[in-house]
Amino acid sequence: MNSRLIRKLHRWLGLVFSVSVLLASGSGVLHNVMTRTQAPPPQAKPSGGGMDVAAIRLSVAEAVGKLGGDKPEVQAVNLRGIGGQPWYQIYTTTSRAPQYVSAVDGRVDPAMDEAYAAEIATKFLAGAAVKKTDFLTAFNTEYINIFRILPVYRFDAGDALDTRVYVSTTTGSVTRHTDRQRQFEATVFTNFHKLGFIPDKDTRDLVLTVVTFGIFLVACLGVALFFATRPKKR
Structure with a gap:
């Protein structure tokens, strides 16, 4: 082995790729900080305004019949409490979004x-008034793919913290809750840990x-250098 060449490669490659090590270690420190400063993810449990089950007058079959047209193939039916009233939330093969039929009339x-969605957001934020600011069918830089669930509504509380929540009517729950400070920490973590500042995913994965x-x-060269420069036995 040419120890001089190995030492030179180890030195310069170590210098180049140490940037990645610094980013990774920095994101590790930030991750520990975030576990102290940020609340855990919201529980994925249905949330709404409750309902009066005694007011239900329609069966599921009757509710589906109210959709009109050819009888659609039903994939799922949920009973949701919206505004204190029972509503059937119906998913069919012919509709991309859920359809709602009153179980009363x-x-x-x-x-x-x-x-x-607005009712779920308001209840999650302890009755705060909310405003819809977006409807996401794809992930973006704030609502990234680790949150998994799409589509979601975004609602802003308009408070001093710039609080916003993302709501899925499919699960009937808030899928993400954040504000200005939390998002700043999350953005720094994403940029450090996943090189989120590179917008194209394929390019980002290649760089990573x-x-x-x-x-x-570099680690392999370090091991090789150890053996190449070890003292020789007499």
């Missing part, structure tokens, strides 16, 4: 999905793979 309301392999290579 059979009324179909296309706007009920957003109203249900290259720098990770570079760290592996």
Whole structure:
């Protein structure tokens, strides 16, 4: 082995790829800080305004019949309490979004999905007034793929903390709760740990793979250098 060449490679490659090590270690420190400063993720349990089950007058089959047209193939039916009243939330193969039929009088309301989401957000934020600011069908830089559930509504509380929540009417729950400070920490962590400042995912994955392999290579060179420069026995 040429110990001089190995030493030179180890030195310069170590310098180049140490940036990645610094980012990874920095994100590790920040992760520990975030476990102290940020609340755990919201529980994925249904949340709404409750309902009067005694007011239910329609069966599931009758509710589906209210949708009109050809009888759709039903994938799922949930009974939701919205505004204190029972509503059937119906998923069919012909509709991308859930459809809502009143379990009391059979009324179909296309706007009920957003109203249900707003009710979930308000209850989660202890009655605070909320405003819908987005409807996400794809992940973005704030609502990233680790939250898994789409589509979701975004509601802002408009308070001094810039509080916002993301709501899924499919699960009937808040999937993410954040504010200005929490999002700042989360953004720094994403940029350090996952190189989130690179917008294209394929490019980001390639860079992560290259720098990770570079760290592996530097470690191998260090091991080789140890054996190449060890004192020889007399």
